Amino acid sequence: MKKFAVIGVGGYIAPRHLHAIKETGNVLVAALDKNDSVGILDRYFTDVKFFVEFERFDRHLEKQRKIPKRSVDYVSICSPNYLHDAHVRFALRIGADVICEKPLALNPWNITALAESGREAGKRINTILQLRLHPTIKALKERVEKAPPHEIFDIDLTYITSRGRWYLVSWKGDKSKSGGIATNIGVHFFDMLAWIFGRAKQNVVHLSEPTKAAGFLELERARVRWFLSIDRKDLPIVPEPGQPMTYRSVKIDNEEIEFSGGFTDLHVDSYRQILSGNGFTPEDVLPSVEIVSAIRNATPTGIKGDFHPMLTRT
Numbered sequence: 001m002k003k004f005a006v007i008g009v010g011g012y013i014a015p016r017h018l019h020a021i022k023e024t025g026n027v028l029v030a031a032l033d034k035n036d037s038v039g040i041l042d043r044y045f046t047d048v049k050f051f052v053e054f055e056r057f058d059r060h061l062e063k064q065r066k067i068p069k070r071s072v073d074y075v076s077i078c079s080p081n082y083l084h085d086a087h088v089r090f091a092l093r094i095g096a097d098v099i100c101e102k103p104l105a106l107n108p109w110n111i112t113a114l115a116e117s118g119r120e121a122g123k124r125i126n127t128i129l130q131l132r133l134h135p136t137i138k139a140l141k142e143r144v145e146k147a148p149p150h151e152i153f154d155i156d157l158t159y160i161t162s163r164g165r166w167y168l169v170s171w172k173g174d175k176s177k178s179g180g181i182a183t184n185i186g187v188h189f190f191d192m193l194a195w196i197f198g199r200a201k202q203n204v205v206h207l208s209e210p211t212k213a214a215g216f217l218e219l220e221r222a223r224v225r226w227f228l229s230i231d232r233k234d235l236p237i238v239p240e241p242g243q244p245m246t247y248r249s250v251k252i253d254n255e256e257i258e259f260s261g262g263f264t265d266l267h268v269d270s271y272r273q274i275l276s277g278n279g280f281t282p283e284d285v286l287p288s289v290e291i292v293s294a295i296r297n298a299t300p301t302g303i304k305g306d307f308h309p310m311l312t313r314t
Contacts, residue, residue, distance in 0.1 A: 008078035126279030191288035
């Protein structure tokens, strides 16, 4: 049984980590969040040291580190994107391995520095890239690997996940903290595409706004038109009552790749892989962070060239 600490336990993604820790037969011993609405802890673990101040959390885990058999083995990081880098370094300092939500950091040079820090500490930095574990995505990768090496695929990626006005008020609406819309809701899709089709050769941004972005990405084996949005007016369908107001579509050569299901246990699968020593490393993360960093810093060209069809609707 491994001992875990969680940073950002009051956030949206934290319950998936709590579930994964429990399902893999491990225990949460400490948790941190600046907000104290964390009653969800009781659903999974009943004896967790909880902190709202980082300094006290730091002191507690530092003291535990010096007591045999009481130091934490893993720190799971679910904090806002811009804090991931610092929290990974904290985990390494107290002698723990790391499980970090995506993006591992906002800039490519931060990823390179973290990889070096992990090697110096002799600890593993793992990140959650759950789409790589999805059966449909794994099958797609196998299909592409079996295709003629000169074949180039045409892809339309569309992801619309409705968010209310709170989004822009929160840290997620601050580009300096979230990395912008392409990083915050798109980085796992860009990771999936780079994993299957190779690294970026060209990266053009047609639209970049707080609630939506679109562009063209040329990979080694694919041409990708992409559109990301949190604006419910962009939904091309009327959601069923009680269902999430979300639309997810990946078309490859006009063929829809259906992967809307199968997400329930991907964090549990990720933890199992990490605990067996097969987690995704900073080097695995780097191509997608290079893509979203370039998108964030690009000057939009407007609607011209090879653009996503959704742009004619916005």
